[in-house]
Amino acid sequence: MTRSLLAFCIWLVPLAILAAPNGKQLYTRHCSVCHNDNGMGGIGLPLNGEKIEHFPRDYVFKTIRLGREGRVMPAFGKLSDAQIDAIVDYVFSWKKTSERAEYSDQKITGNPKAGAELFARKCAACHGKDGKSNGLGTGVTTSRERKFKVVPPALNNPGFLASASDYWIYDTIQNGRRGTIMPPQKKLKLTDQQVKDIVSHIRSFEQSYQKHEALEEDQPTLVFDSPYDFDTTVHNLKQSLKGLNFRYFPDRYMEMGLAPDKEINKKQLSLRFCNFNQLYKLINIDPRLGIVLPCRITVVEQPDGAVKLYLINMKMAARLFNNTQLTEIAEQMHDSVMELIDEATL
Numbered sequence: 001m002t003r004s005l006l007a008f009c010i011w012l013v014p015l016a017i018l019a020a021p022n023g024k025q026l027y028t029r030h031c032s033v034c035h036n037d038n039g040m041g042g043i044g045l046p047l048n049g050e051k052i053e054h055f056p057r058d059y060v061f062k063t064i065r066l067g068r069e070g071r072v073m074p075a076f077g078k079l080s081d082a083q084i085d086a087i088v089d090y091v092f093s094w095k096k097t098s099e100r101a102e103y104s105d106q107k108i109t110g111n112p113k114a115g116a117e118l119f120a121r122k123c124a125a126c127h128g129k130d131g132k133s134n135g136l137g138t139g140v141t142t143s144r145e146r147k148f149k150v151v152p153p154a155l156n157n158p159g160f161l162a163s164a165s166d167y168w169i170y171d172t173i174q175n176g177r178r179g180t181i182m183p184p185q186k187k188l189k190l191t192d193q194q195v196k197d198i199v200s201h202i203r204s205f206e207q208s209y210q211k212h213e214a215l216e217e218d219q220p221t222l223v224f225d226s227p228y229d230f231d232t233t234v235h236n237l238k239q240s241l242k243g244l245n246f247r248y249f250p251d252r253y254m255e256m257g258l259a260p261d262k263e264i265n266k267k268q269l270s271l272r273f274c275n276f277n278q279l280y281k282l283i284n285i286d287p288r289l290g291i292v293l294p295c296r297i298t299v300v301e302q303p304d305g306a307v308k309l310y311l312i313n314m315k316m317a318a319r320l321f322n323n324t325q326l327t328e329i330a331e332q333m334h335d336s337v338m339e340l341i342d343e344a345t346l
């Protein structure tokens, strides 16, 4: 090799290192909010500890790529394969051993019917009778008393089932999750065949995926016309709020704080209210997700005198959080606000 070629190669090496994605940085940017800097968990499950010794590479890769729809864990569709690989390398740097966890990718043939019966007895108390988890919320509980300290993950989840091979699920049941309440096979007094039956049952959840119905109104803000003038509309809304058991907060003009008091447009009013029952349920799912509350309807008189009502599309806002329980409550909230608007504008 000529000297100049050698110099060129030496120059190339650091360049190649620079060009490789930085797993730690990517992890900090994309994962830390939920799994914590060190993988201790938070909104997301813990990723450190003994369990990662059992994580096959493919499982972690696919979990990042596919996410867990309806369970807060997002799908990272825009990261390149190389970036995801770098994140997996970084997560695996927490391993205590250098052994690779590898499992056969063969299918397990058990008896799903027997498995269903065993699942109901041995697993459903934590993972729910249909596999959708019996815990409210996700991840690790830090802020309050809950039924579970680590919320059992959903096992009927498309992202989970597409990432986990039969033999990896088998291994997980055999070992349990040390340091959490998830018991190992021995403690559950299951034979190997029974574990196989359970795996077949878990696999059968694939047949029962709920398809997301398309959102009828895919708008972040919903707009309604009021047949009444501004003052009557506001009066009607307040009456209906009382009637429907909403608590409401002092009026706020849209321009408060933005313009001198005298110049505030008094024909743009935000009515803020909440239904404590729904609020309570929401916060119970996860106080960290406590969002967009109190609810708000903004009443605006247009220059031509027409009065319009604006409100956040709560169904859509909730869906951004990718959590099925949250979506359910947002839908209830949405329905009661629609009832409110119907009543006030009838």
Ligand code: HEC
Pocket: 027, 030, 031, 032, 033, 034, 035, 043, 044, 045, 046, 047, 059, 060, 063, 064, 068, 071, 072, 073, 074, 076, 087, 091, 138, 139, 151, 152, 153, 154, 157
């Ligand atoms: C918005 C929160 C959130 C973000 C961001 C997030 N996760 Fe998750 N992750 C979760 C939740 C919640 C679960 C558990 C799902 C359940 O309870 O069913 C999870 C589960 C996982 C699992 C499965 C753990 C197990 O025990 O099998 C892995 C692996 C994982 N996440 C890795 C990552 C990585 C790597 C990133 C960044 C690229 C990431 N997650 C980003 C919330 C998140």
Ligand code: HEC
Pocket: 045, 046, 051, 119, 122, 123, 124, 125, 126, 127, 150, 151, 152, 153, 154, 155, 160, 169, 172, 173, 177, 180, 181, 182, 183, 188, 198
């Ligand atoms: C006492 C509660 C409890 C019982 C009973 C229980 N689990 Fe779990 N399971 C958990 C918790 C909590 C986790 C998550 C632990 C963690 O990773 O931090 C978990 C994790 C899992 C996982 C890994 C899923 C993932 O996303 O990483 C599988 C698979 C699983 N359990 C299957 C089962 C099966 C099958 C049974 C019955 C034979 C069962 N579990 C019984 C609480 C339980």
